[in-house]
Amino acid sequence: NAGVTQTPKFQVLKTGQSMTLQCAQDMNHNSMYWYRQDPGMGLRLIYYSASEGTTDKGEVPNGYNVSRLNKREFSLRLESAAPSQTSVYFCASITRAGSYNEQFFGPGTRLTVL
Amino acid sequence: EDKVVQSPLSLVVHEGDTVTLNCSYEVTNFRSLLWYKQEKKAPTFLFMLTSSGIEKKSGRLSSILDKKELFSILNITATQTGDSAVYLCAVRNTDKLIFGTGTRLQVFP
Numbered sequence: 001n002a003g004v005t006q007t008p009k010f011q012v013l014k015t016g017q018s019m020t021l022q023c024a025q026d027m028n029h030n031s032m033y034w035y036r037q038d039p040g041m042g043l044r045l046i047y048y049s050a051s052e053g054t055t056d057k058g059e060v061p062n063g064y065n066v067s068r069l070n071k072r073e074f075s076l077r078l079e080s081a082a083p084s085q086t087s088v089y090f091c092a093s094i095t096r097a098g099s100y101n102e103q104f105f106g107p108g109t110r111l112t113v114l
Numbered sequence: 115e116d117k118v119v120q121s122p123l124s125l126v127v128h129e130g131d132t133v134t135l136n137c138s139y140e141v142t143n144f145r146s147l148l149w150y151k152q153e154k155k156a157p158t159f160l161f162m163l164t165s166s167g168i169e170k171k172s173g174r175l176s177s178i179l180d181k182k183e184l185f186s187i188l189n190i191t192a193t194q195t196g197d198s199a200v201y202l203c204a205v206r207n208t209d210k211l212i213f214g215t216g217t218r219l220q221v222f223p
Binding site: 033044 | 118123148155156157158159162202204210211212213214215216
């Protein structure tokens with residue numbers, strides 16, 4: 001099992017460009033999450049999907065959109081990137097909403113917006 | 115507003131020292147508190163705590179929760195250089211995890 005995979009690992013964008021961060025898990029987990037991590041800020045929830053077909057806003061959703069394409073995949077899209085979106089992005093999944101005893105994280109995507 | 119506060123922000127110790135990391139919280143609909151270790155990659159799970167006063171232990175690491183005073187501590191005894199990392203505390207409410215900013219621990223030989 002690969003666990004949670006994310007692509008790309010690194011990305012540099014210019015202000016105004018768009019891109020999609022991909023996340024996939026092969027653990028048959030129901031719930032998936034997107035976080036961003038900035039220096040000194042901990043992890044902040046952007047969007048989450050408690051189950052296939054549903055998505056909800058987290059703490060910092062502005063400037064992002066998500067798609068739960070199927071049970072395996074949960075993508076994060078930046079329509080018009082801004083320097084404030086420079087961060088490390090983590091995708092995570094758990095087996096069912098509420099079973100936070102072991103939330104699996106992907107390796108992260110380091111995004112720089114110039 | 116829900117919040118999780120960790121202290122200290124940073125800690126530098128020598129191998130063999132014992133450290134205590136603190137996590138206090140104000141979260142509605144508390145369900146559990148979790149500790150993670152983060153090195154130069156994604157966080158890895160350490161403990162989940164749901165009940166007050168019951169210590170969770172794994173090797174040299176242990177943690178306890180006080181739901182009355184709304185805090186948790188993570189203890190690391192006989193620290194090693196491999197313990198150097200950022201330790202994250204997170205509190206789960208109904209459907210989300212709220213993370214603290216983390217404590218950066220550096221252990222020198």
